[in-house]
Amino acid sequence: MFSVSYIRFRKHYLHIPYLVLAGLEFGVLFGIFSLLTVFLAMVGIDHAPMHTDMVAAFLFAITLSCGTLAMGGYLAMAKETLSLLLFRTLIAYCFVGGIGLTLVYGVLPQADPGSANLFWAVLLASMVIILMRLIFLRVVDSEQLVRRVVVFGAGDFAASLLDEYQRNMRKLGIRIIGCIPENAHSSVSGDLLLPAPYDFYQFCKENKVSEIVVAQQERRRTEGGWLPVPDLMECKLRGIAVTNGVDFYERELKKAKLDMVHPSWIVFSEGFKASKSRNFAKRFVDLALSLALLVVMFPFIILTALAVFLETGRPILYSQKRVGMLGKEFRIYKFRSMRQDAEKDGKARWASANDNRVTRVGAFIRNTRLDELPQIYNVIKGEMSIVGPRPERPEFVSELKEKIPFYDTRHYVKPGLMGWAQLKYPYGASVEDAKGKLEYDLYYSKNHSLLMDFLIMIQTVEVVLLGKGVR
Structure with missing residues (x-):
C-alpha cells in the first residue's frame, strides 16, 4: 500500500511510476546501443573508440526518449489499446526519433553507427520497449501497488x-x-x-x-x-x-476542476505567483526560440505564402483582434486559411468541424499549424509568448466572462503559440469547450514554469504530427 506515487518538481506534478519507466527505458536504449557497438567489434566491423561509443549511446537513448515524450507516450499509454501503443511507439522511435537522430548525426557524424546498424538498433529497441510497457502496465495496475x-x-x-x-x-x-x-x-x-x-x-x-x-x-x-x-x-x-x-x-x-474551485483556492493556494526573474527568463527564452524558429521556418513561410496566394489570391495574411495579458487587446496574425468572405457580415463565429469556409490549402496549413507561423512576430513584439493560453477574440471573451466563473484568470498570464489546454483538450468551439479548456489554463496559470513550458513544447510535436484539435 503506497500513499505517495508522485513528486512535485518546479510546481509540476510528476508521477513516480512513469519517472521510473522513463529511467528504465533510457537504460534499455543505452544498453541496446552499447551492446550493438560491442557486437560490431566482435565481428570485426570498425567502430569508434569506447568514449565515443558511450557518448553515441547516450545521444541515441536521450533522442528516442524525447521522441517518446514528444508523442505523449508516458501519459497516454495508460488509456491505450495494444494497437495504439504499438502505433505510438513506432512513430516515436522510427519517425520522430529518426528525424532527431538525423539532426544529431548531422552535427556529430562520428556518433553515427551507420544506417543499417541504426535500423537494427531502433527495431530491437522498439520490440523490447513495447514488451516492457506491457509488463509495466500490469505491474502498476496490480493490487499490490495500486x-x-x-x-x-x-x-x-x-x-x-x-x-x-x-x-x-x-x-x-x-x-x-x-x-x-x-x-x-x-x-x-x-x-x-x-x-x-x-x-x-x-x-x-x-x-x-x-x-x-x-x-x-x-x-x-x-x-x-x-x-x-x-x-x-x-x-x-x-x-x-x-x-x-x-x-x-x-x-x-493536471487541471483545476472548475465546479470545485473557490476564490479562496486562488488566494491561499501555493501558486499563481509572478516574479520579475521568472518574467525575464521567460522573455529571454521567447526571444531566443522565436528568432531561431524564424530562421528555421523561413522557407516554409515563403512556400505557405505562395500557396495561399496561388489558390485564393490576396490577402495572404489574416489578422484578428485578440485579448492578451491583463485584458489588453492586440492584433494576431495568421496565414489566411478561409475564404475572403468567411465573416462577410462582420459577425464573429466559432469554427465548426469540417468548416466549409476553409480552403484546400487552408485545411493543410491548419493541420500542420503552418498558418500560425506569422505569430512569431507577435512573440518577438512581446504580445505573446511561445507557451501560454491561446488568446481569444474580444467578442467571445465578453460572452465567456459572463457565463464561466474565473474565466478572466487566464488573462494574468501572457498568451502563447502553444498551450497546456491545446495538449489536453480538443478544439474549443462552444462555451462548454471554453469551460473545459479553462480548467487546463487555470492549472497552467497556477503552476507554470520553464520546465512545464519545455514539456509543452516537446509534446506539441504530437499535436502537429497527428493533427489534433484542428477544425
Missing part, C-alpha cells in the same frame, strides 16, 4: 470525480473503492456508496486505503451535511493522505 482511495462525499462533485476516474484515472495506479455520503442526497450509484464508518482510521486500515479525497458540495457544514474533522485529522497524522477534491484533480489530471 493506491486505494475513498471519496468523502456523494454529491455532484463526487459523481463527476468518479466519471473522470472511469475515463482517465482507472489505469493510473488508482482504485476508488467507493464514496461515503455526507448527507441523504446522493448523485452516486448505490453500488459505490459506503456506510459511514464508526472509526475512519480502522476502516482505512482494514480496506488498505491510502488516501481520502474530500469532495463535498460545500466545505462548510450544510443542511444535513457533516465533516468528520477529528477523524480526518487522526487519519492524516497516522499516515493516510487527506486531499480536497480540487487538489486531487490538479495532481492526477
